[in-house]
Ligand SMILES: Nc1nc2c(ncn2[C@@H]2O[C@H](COP(=O)(O)OP(=O)(O)OP(=O)(O)O)[C@@H](O)[C@H]2O)c(=O)[nH]1
């Protein structure tokens with residue numbers, strides 16, 4: 001089944017692509033085979049991560065960047081993430097509303113994803129979806145995330161260039177904004193620049209960024225946009241292109257991608273070892289009574305853990 | 318690995334009427350029932366709806382129309398989905414649908430219709446019960 005779907009997807013069939021995306025999203029047992037089959041096709045696409053607080057204009061900017069890339073003859077894949085309701089597990093995925101101009105363009109594939117709550121799960125699925133879009137042949141992949149929480153950071157870490165979208169009112173918020181994203185963003189955009197407070201935020205940002213400058217040789221530019229009027233979009237595209245060129249020329253692009261793949265492997269191993277361990281614990285029989293002794297408090301967990309790792313070498317097989 | 322089956326529904330408004338309050342209320346009710354709802358906005362052409370449904374790999378398409386053009390627009394969406402190999406997607410419709418239009422719409426492949434008298438809860442229940450099971 002995955003073999004056929006992958007085959008069809010590689011001929012440009014959007015329905016097959018969509019089915020594969022669903023398989024990856026629900027972490028189906030077919031994922032390893034799918035990944036094995038598409039891996040030879042990977043590496044062509046360039047991935048842009050768009051993040052920022054709710055309502056900042058991420059979808060509008062994604063839409064306009066897409067329009068611009070299409071004018072240049074590039075194909076685009078979009079992954080737009082919205083939050084899952086913690087109460088019901090349902091979600092309303094509305095990012096598409098801002099992207100209507102592309103619905104009938106066969107060169108644009110848009111996929112809405114719900115964050116589905118469980119930690120790590122979203123980023124794992126999103127990374128898989130990025131790969132599918134790459135294998136499908138997209139030139140550009142844009143990932144729009146919600147700008148809060150750790151999983152989003154993971155996803156943008158999978159991008160080649162990460163753009164943080166702020167609005168003039170974000171001035172006070174940048175002090176408290178999730179540590180990490182300020183470090184991870186390659187470009188800063190103040191959208192809704194038609195409103196007051198742009199200069200102040202720009203100054204504050206630039207001050208923060210100067211400190212960072214020295215460390216990786218890239219001083220993230222701060223741009224102003226009015227996405228709903230298409231103002232500043234060409235400049236944003238230029239800035240992304242400049243960053244991309246810089247990453248390529250310095251070899252950082254290859255290094256980043258290597259690091260991401262390495263991290264992905266680590267995450268996967270961790271997850272699978274964890275599952276095996278949990279199953280063993282639930283089983284109750286393993287570990288020659290050590291587990292019970294820890295539970296009773298007669299053996300300390302550090303000693304037990306060391307002993308278990310030595311005894312439990314079948315964990316690695 | 319865990320396999321999570323979650324129903325995905327596309328809510329779309331074909332036609333020219335500019336009222337999406339009903340569609341939004343339904344979207345919220347579906348979300349509260351644990352369903353993932355993709356909302357595509359007002360004034361959608363059937364081709365745009367079919368394309369979005371395929372890209373999003375939804376299980377169900379819910380069409381809402383208040384302009385009276387349902388007899389043309391709803392069957393067209395079904396037809397386009399079938400043409401693109403997505404005839405297994407469940408299509409349901411709602412809005413100002415008079416009783417006497419229902420048999421014709423059902424014959425064209427719109428499997429359930431919810432006219433002015435239907436409750437949101439009925440629609441949610443129907444979708445939960447009839448969403449196709451996928452592998
Ligand atoms: N005044 C002004 N409004 C804008 C601008 N860009 C976008 N908007 C509006 O801001 C609102 C939110 O835009 P979105 O693109 O949906 O924002 P978002 O960040 O994707 O929102 P979420 O995905 O819900 O977090 C929309 O009504 C846009 O039309 C801008 O530059 N100026």
Ligand SMILES: [Mg+2]
Pocket residue numbers: 058059060094095144
């Ligand atoms: Mg958005």
